[in-house]
Amino acid sequence: MRDVCIVGGGVAGLAASIFTARAGLDTLVIDSGGRTPPNSRTQSSDGSILERNASLENYPGFPDGVDARRYLDLTREQAQTAGTTIELGRVTRVEPVDESDLEAGFVLETEGGEPLDARRVIAASWADSEYLVPLDVGRIQRGSKHFVSVDDAGRTAVDGIYAAGRLANEPHQAIVAAGHGAKVALAVIHDSDANFYYDWVASEGYFTGRGREVPPGCEEISDEERRKRDERARERMLEAFAEPLDERPTMHPSVEQD
Incomplete structure (x- = not known):
């Protein structure tokens, strides 16, 4: 289930x-x-x-x-x-x-x-x-x-x-x-x-540097990991937007089509 x-x-x-x-x-x-x-x-x-x-x-x-x-x-x-x-x-x-x-x-x-x-x-x-x-x-x-x-x-x-x-x-x-x-x-x-x-990604030490545990749903990452994620995200967006979408949007069903 x-x-x-x-x-x-x-x-x-x-x-x-x-x-x-x-x-x-x-x-x-x-x-x-x-x-x-x-x-x-x-x-x-x-x-x-x-x-x-x-x-x-x-x-x-x-x-x-x-x-x-x-x-x-x-x-x-x-x-x-x-x-x-x-x-x-x-x-x-x-x-x-x-x-x-x-x-x-x-x-x-x-x-x-x-x-x-x-x-x-x-x-x-x-x-x-x-x-x-x-x-x-x-x-x-x-x-x-x-x-x-x-x-x-x-x-x-x-x-x-x-x-x-x-x-x-x-x-x-x-x-x-x-x-x-x-x-x-x-x-x-x-x-x-x-x-x-929470969905909160913080720099390393944001919580632990203050003597706090990292809350559920949160994450601390190093500067190296931050740069890796940023690079991966930029590469994916550049790939996604590299070419235009040629297909036309779907028309409303009530519009007559030839």
């Missing part, structure tokens, strides 16, 4: 997976159709809405913007580097393993694939939430879409079920979705009794 199954391979789900995987939780993302997921449970092909974005212009760190699909590919790569497993598929139904004991986890039915088991589920699948209907998490209909009611940390009315990003009624912005996905992941980490996650 997985510790965490995240339904949705957009920025909210991937950001959540980076945090949960790095905190040591066995994390699976079910992506409904991104560019490069390694395995398949269905022939679905809609994927993250960022696949439709021609240029991502308001994400911090990119002064002149960035191709949204390239950003999404790099985020997927980061999630996998953190230890996340990504599979292509569509979840059709989620139910408790034991109605009387939600701590026993949940069964996720998939279209064209075997069922999955997970102790906790993060729904990050805007705009699909039909698979949550059996759980009565509190779906709110607005027009043709449904949002999921959550608390400040992304917890739903059902223990062990969370929602992140636009599905949780967050603003429709990539940076907000990423931040909310991370916030929800921290709630999952807390509820899983994993060590508190």
Whole structure:
């Protein structure tokens, strides 16, 4: 049984997976159709809405913007580097393993694939939430879409079920979705009794030089290691941006195509 199954391979789900995987939780993302997921449970092909974005212009760190699909590919790569497993598929139904004991986890039915088991589920699948209907998490209909009611940390009315990003009624912005996905992941980490996650890499002696132990989720590194990591990061980014992406973004399904 997985510790965490995240339904949705957009920025909210991937950001959540980076945090949960790095905190040591066995994390699976079910992506409904991104560019490069390694395995398949269905022939679905809609994927993250960022696949439709021609240029991502308001994400911090990119002064002149960035191709949204390239950003999404790099985020997927980061999630996998953190230890996340990504599979292509569509979840059709989620139910408790034991109605009387939600701590026993949940069964996720998939279209064209075997069922999955997970102790906790993060729904990050805007705009699909039909698979949550059996759980009565509190779906709110607005027009043709449904949002999921959550608390400040992304917890739903059902223990062990969370929602992140636009599905949780967050603003429709990539940076907000990423931040909310991370916030929800921290709630999952807390509820899983994993060590508190700081994600703080400090220079050697930052903690130990003051007679303190290095906190869980933190790390001290030498100047030599810092330079190695910086060099590796720069080389990867230069490689990633060496050539333009020639394919056009995915058009909205309602637009007529020749």
